[in-house]
Amino acid sequence: GAVVSQHPSRVICKSGTSVKIECRSLDFQATTMFWYRQFPKQSLMLMATSNEGSKATYEQGVEKDKFLINHASLTLSTLTVTSAHPEDSSFYICSARDGGTSGFSYEQYFGPGTRLTVT
Amino acid sequence: GQNIDQPTEMTATEGAIVQINCTYQTSGFNGLFWYQQHAGEAPTFLSYNVLDGLEEKGRFSSFLSRSKGYSYLLLKELQMKDSASYLCAVLDSNYQLIWGAGTKLIIKP
Numbered sequence: 001g002a003v004v005s006q007h008p009s010r011v012i013c014k015s016g017t018s019v020k021i022e023c024r025s026l027d028f029q030a031t032t033m034f035w036y037r038q039f040p041k042q043s044l045m046l047m048a049t050s051n052e053g054s055k056a057t058y059e060q061g062v063e064k065d066k067f068l069i070n071h072a073s074l075t076l077s078t079l080t081v082t083s084a085h086p087e088d089s090s091f092y093i094c095s096a097r098d099g100g101t102s103g104f105s106y107e108q109y110f111g112p113g114t115r116l117t118v119t
Numbered sequence: 120g121q122n123i124d125q126p127t128e129m130t131a132t133e134g135a136i137v138q139i140n141c142t143y144q145t146s147g148f149n150g151l152f153w154y155q156q157h158a159g160e161a162p163t164f165l166s167y168n169v170l171d172g173l174e175e176k177g178r179f180s181s182f183l184s185r186s187k188g189y190s191y192l193l194l195k196e197l198q199m200k201d202s203a204s205y206l207c208a209v210l211d212s213n214y215q216l217i218w219g220a221g222t223k224l225i226i227k228p
Binding site: 006034042043044046049091093106107108109110111112113115 | 149150152159160161162163164167206210214215216218219220221
C-alpha cells in the first residue's frame with residue numbers, strides 16, 4: 001500500500017514553455033502533498049506544501065507564479081513550471097501524507113520523481 | 120534556526136557495519152525519519168523514531184536520544200546495494216519535515 005505515482009518520469013522542454021507534472025496517490029487519500037526539488041548531489045529542498053482544496057503554501061524564495069500547484073482532489077496534485085528556463089532543470093519529487101487512515105500519518109510517501117531538462 | 124547535521128560521505132567495506140550519525144536542532148520535535156535514496160531515484164522510508172532508544176529492523180537499526188538531539192542509523196552486514204545516500208529528517212513542531220543534506224555511503228568490495 002501507500003503508493004505514489006508521478007508523471008512524466010522524464011521531460012525535456014524548450015526554454016519559455018510550460019511543463020505540468022502530476023502526482024497521484026494510488027491507494028490512499030492524500031490530504032497533504034509536498035513538492036520538492038533536488039539538484040545534483042544536494043538534498044531535497046521543499047518547494048511547497050499543498051492541502052486538498054486550498055492554496056499551496058510556498059517556501060521562502062519559491063516563486064508561486066512560476067511554480068503553479070493545484071491540489072484539486074484527495075489523490076491528485078499537479079505542479080506546473082511556467083516559462084521554464086535552463087536553471088529550472090532539476091529532479092522534482094512529490095510526496096504525499098496519508099489522510100490519517102493509517103496509524104502513522106506523518107510519514108511521507110514519495111513518488112518516483114520527474115527529471116526536467118530545459119534546453 | 121533549524122539545523123540538521125550529518126556527514127557528507129562515508130566509505131565502508133562489504134560485510135562490515137557502519138553507523139551514520141545525525142544531530143539536530145529544531146523548533147520542536149515530533150519524530151525523526153531515516154530515508155534511503157539511490158542516485159536518480161526518490162527516497163524510500165527506512166525508519167521512524169519518536170521515543171528514545173534503539174529500533175531494530177533487520178539489518179538496519181535506528182537510535183534516538185532526544186535529550187542530546189542525536190540519532191544514528193546502523194547498517195549491518197553491508198551489501199553493495201546499500202550504496203546510496205541516507206537522509207535524516209526531523210518532524211518539527213509544525214509537523215513539517217526538516218531535511219539533512221544526506222550522507223553518501225560508498226560500499227567497497
